[in-house]
Amino acid sequence: MAEVVEVPLCLDSPNFDALQAALPLAPGRPLVNSVNAEEASLEKILPLVKERDCAVIGLTIDETGIPKDVDTRLRLTGKILERAARFDIPPEDVIIDPLVLAVSTDHEAASITLQAIERIRAEFGVSINLGASNVSFGLPERHTLNQSFLALACAAGANCLISDPFRLSLTLRATDLLLGRDPFSARYIAQFRAIQSQQDKP
Amino acid sequence: MAEVVEVPLCLDSPNFDALQAALPLAPGRPLVNSVNAEEASLEKILPLVKERDCAVIGLTIDETGIPKDVDTRLRLTGKILERAARFDIPPEDVIIDPLVLAVSTDHEAASITLQAIERIRAEFGVSINLGASNVSFGLPERHTLNQSFLALACAAGANCLISDPFRLSLTLRATDLLLGRDPFSARYIAQFRAIQSQQDKP
Numbered sequence: 001m002a003e004v005v006e007v008p009l010c011l012d013s014p015n016f017d018a019l020q021a022a023l024p025l026a027p028g029r030p031l032v033n034s035v036n037a038e039e040a041s042l043e044k045i046l047p048l049v050k051e052r053d054c055a056v057i058g059l060t061i062d063e064t065g066i067p068k069d070v071d072t073r074l075r076l077t078g079k080i081l082e083r084a085a086r087f088d089i090p091p092e093d094v095i096i097d098p099l100v101l102a103v104s105t106d107h108e109a110a111s112i113t114l115q116a117i118e119r120i121r122a123e124f125g126v127s128i129n130l131g132a133s134n135v136s137f138g139l140p141e142r143h144t145l146n147q148s149f150l151a152l153a154c155a156a157g158a159n160c161l162i163s164d165p166f167r168l169s170l171t172l173r174a175t176d177l178l179l180g181r182d183p184f185s186a187r188y189i190a191q192f193r194a195i196q197s198q199q200d201k202p
Numbered sequence: 203m204a205e206v207v208e209v210p211l212c213l214d215s216p217n218f219d220a221l222q223a224a225l226p227l228a229p230g231r232p233l234v235n236s237v238n239a240e241e242a243s244l245e246k247i248l249p250l251v252k253e254r255d256c257a258v259i260g261l262t263i264d265e266t267g268i269p270k271d272v273d274t275r276l277r278l279t280g281k282i283l284e285r286a287a288r289f290d291i292p293p294e295d296v297i298i299d300p301l302v303l304a305v306s307t308d309h310e311a312a313s314i315t316l317q318a319i320e321r322i323r324a325e326f327g328v329s330i331n332l333g334a335s336n337v338s339f340g341l342p343e344r345h346t347l348n349q350s351f352l353a354l355a356c357a358a359g360a361n362c363l364i365s366d367p368f369r370l371s372l373t374l375r376a377t378d379l380l381l382g383r384d385p386f387s388a389r390y391i392a393q394f395r396a397i398q399s400q401q402d403k404p
Contacts, residue, residue, distance in 0.1 A: 103379055103380060103387060104387055107379060107382060107383075107384055107385050107386065107387060108382040110379070110380040110381070110382065111380065111381050111382030112382075114357075114380075114381075135380065139387060139390065139391070140391070140394045141372060141376075141394055144349075144372050144373055144376045145376045145379070145380065145390075147346075147349055147350070147353075147373070147376075148349070148352075148353040148373055148376040148377045148380055149376075149380050150350075151349075151350040151353035151354055152353055152354070152357055152377070152380055152381070155316075155354050155357060170343060170346050171346055171349070171350055174343075174346045174347045174349075174350040174351075175350045175354070177305055177309060177312070177347070178305060178312040178313065178316075178337065178347065178350055178351050178354055179312070179313050179316075179354070180309060180310040180312065180313030180314075181309075182309055183309050184309065185305060185306055185309060185341060188341065188347075189341070189342070192342045192343055
């Protein structure tokens with residue numbers, strides 16, 4: 001991958017040995033996906049992140065699994081950030097992922113995640129990552145759900161999304177513009193033109 | 203129109219005489235679009251609304267035009283509701299429209315409206331109407347902007363939209379589901395099926 005793209009890589013593996021082998025080879029400052037609030041995970045992954053001086057995604061999961069409520073996700077955010085601080089990893093290098101679950105199995109799943117985003121941003125001010133398209137799993141017309149969720153998540157404070165950049169890039173720019181973050185609609189129009197010129201290619 | 207559809211009508215005319223003539227003929231409890239915070243408007247329209255015992259949309263505009271800021275829109279909301287109360291028109295019969303302007307001419311236009319919606323809901327608790335598609339005027343791919351704005355506006359507290367029901371109905375149901383308002387995704391799936399069966403028709 002490092003030979004194909006020019007951006008830093010996100011290394012995503014549950015295999016510790018694979019992460020350890022890949023980290024020295026990745027160019028720039030890579031992003032590790034992920035650590036979680038389990039003791040075993042914190043103790044293994046954080047030293048690796050510190051040694052490579054890179055960034056890490058922290059999932060709000062612990063030994064008891066994925067918490068259903070907002071408060072527990074906040075508590076686990078605090079735990080991950082506190083442990084990172086002990087390794088001298090600053091909060092700006094920890095991107096918290098408050099977990100996106102499918103609304104098809106629990107209709108309150110998305111609203112709990114949206115509340116968690118708002119509270120984590122307010123209390124800790126860290127960046128927020130989301131596996132955004134999980135939200136629509138199992139339902140028809142997933143793209144429509146993904147579009148609405150992206151708008152709601154950005155308004156709540158998410159700033160890092162694992163999603164399809166081709167299908168959702170204009171929705172992202174549209175949302176930024178509507179939130180007052182795009183003077184003269186410049187980035188929205190630039191993205192529209194980029195998509196158009198892509199489509200015009202033979 | 204009253205012979206074609208079975209729902210109450212929204213009577214939209216700047217012509218007072220036309221409204222006065224149409225109101226007795228409209229079935230059920232019609233909705234008048236609109237009164238605004240100008241003295242001349244309040245004095246002419248509100249007695250008409252009271253006499254017909256119907257509902258009215260109140261635009262946050264006064265003699266000085268459309269206010270750019272949130273505070274003035276809040277103040278004009280208070281003025282309209284207070285004047286309605288003097289005519290014994292209850293707040294639940296006044297739907298406030300805090301005005302949607304194009305982001306193409308002012309990139310903060312949408313975010314000001316979204317803030318106004320949140321504060322009007324918090325301080326007055328009344329229903330909110332929006333001419334939602336105004337937001338995308340003058341920009342390409344208006345539908346993408348309209349979709350994101352609908353999601354953001356619903357999250358802020360809007361509950362009455364002037365928009366294209368065919369193109370935006372699934373986005374509306376998707377947003378409701380993501381906000382935790384649709385147990386078992388029932389209304390989202392029903393809407394998807396309704397669209398599908400409409401498309402299947404020869």
